[in-house]
Amino acid sequence: MSSQAEDKRFMAAAIRLCRRNLGLTSTNPSVACLIVRDGVIVGSAVTAPGGRPHAETQALSEAGATARGATAYVTLEPCSHHGKTPPCSEALIAAGVARVVVSVTDPDERVAGRGLAMLRDAGIAVETGVLEEAGREALAAYLNRQTKKQPYVTLKLAVSADGMLGRLGEGQVAITGPVSRGQVHVLRAETDAILVGIGTALADDPELTCRLPGLEARSPVRIVLDPRLELRPASKLAQTARTVPVIAVTERDGRDDPAFLARQAALEALGVEVLICDPRKLDALLTALATRGISSLLVEGGARTAGSFLDAGLVDRILLFTGPEAIGNGGVASPCVSGRMPDGFSLRHAARYGADVLQEYERDD
Secondary structure, three states: OOHHHHHHHHHHHHHHHHHHHOOOOOOOOOOEEEEEEOOEEEEEEEOOOOOOOOHHHHHHHHHHHHHOOOEEEEEEOOOOOOOOOOOHHHHHHHHOOOEEEEEEOOOOOOOOOHHHHHHHHOOOEEEOOOOHHHHHHHOHHHHHHHHHOOOEEEEEEEEOOOOEEEEOOOOOOOOOOHHHHHHHHHHHHOOOEEEEEHHHHHHHOOOOOOOOOOOHHHOOEEEEEOOOOOOOOOOHHHHOOOOOOEEEEEOOOOOOOHHHHHHHHHHHHOOOEEEEOOOOOHHHHHHHHHHOOOOEEEEEEOHHHHHHHHHOOOOOEEEEEEOOOOOOOOEEEOOOEOOEOOOOEEEEEEEEEOOEEEEEEEEOO
């Protein structure tokens, strides 16, 4: 096998590994590192939950003395700055690796090529850009937060055969089948936060957690756009706020409104965080979420909220699940359906889950 082919094979394995802890690594990206000696993986790791330890130090620890003279495959440029832990570039140098292969250069201004320079200055051979497109896809949320100072926004829509999101006044309506719903729960497990509008929260009383066996602990932060603070204390969201965080985003502090203050106190007593940030200024909200370390945001509904994000140009990816049955009269129309998407989005992937069809669209820029 040629060196180039081997690099691609091991980097592909590293990229698959880095997806394991998506949504779990706080402000740090989920990075994977493989230490390879004579074609054999002698150490492998992914950024630990919470963001530390980093992948490189864990993989080097596993490899031990066999790391000397080996090749390290890393999905993101090793860090070069001192934070709560020493730089990973220094750890690779100290371990005596002979070569480092990187998929994506880190845009963090504290790194941005400095990690690669440290390695080269130490006499280590460095290759970059290996499977870069796949690496950027896996790291899209982190890269978006670093470059745009906002989370990467995925809009998920479950649409009936006649283009409806549900039926007015009937709460949750099953549009897609169990396989598609399972895929959505996997998506939740990989995401930092999930968002709905207050209309959906009141009509459907959703829980918005990940309920796949074994992934329950990976539920994302739950956010409700709630201008008048109408979220009910008896709702599933409020009742589970101490287990999985809930943020109610409202437009005013309510100091001159005793009823508002009473609603706020009731929600906060249950563990709901009330965030004062005009829900109609979505760009400001996304910036505020990014400062909290939220890199990925899943927007799940409803129609008005989906339309608001699309109109503001804040959606990076659309996942359109289309079910086989029609809703008919009284349906709530989806802001986009198959074959009629907003300008600037292109189809990247399509799959079939049972009787349902998934189409994945990404913003062209």
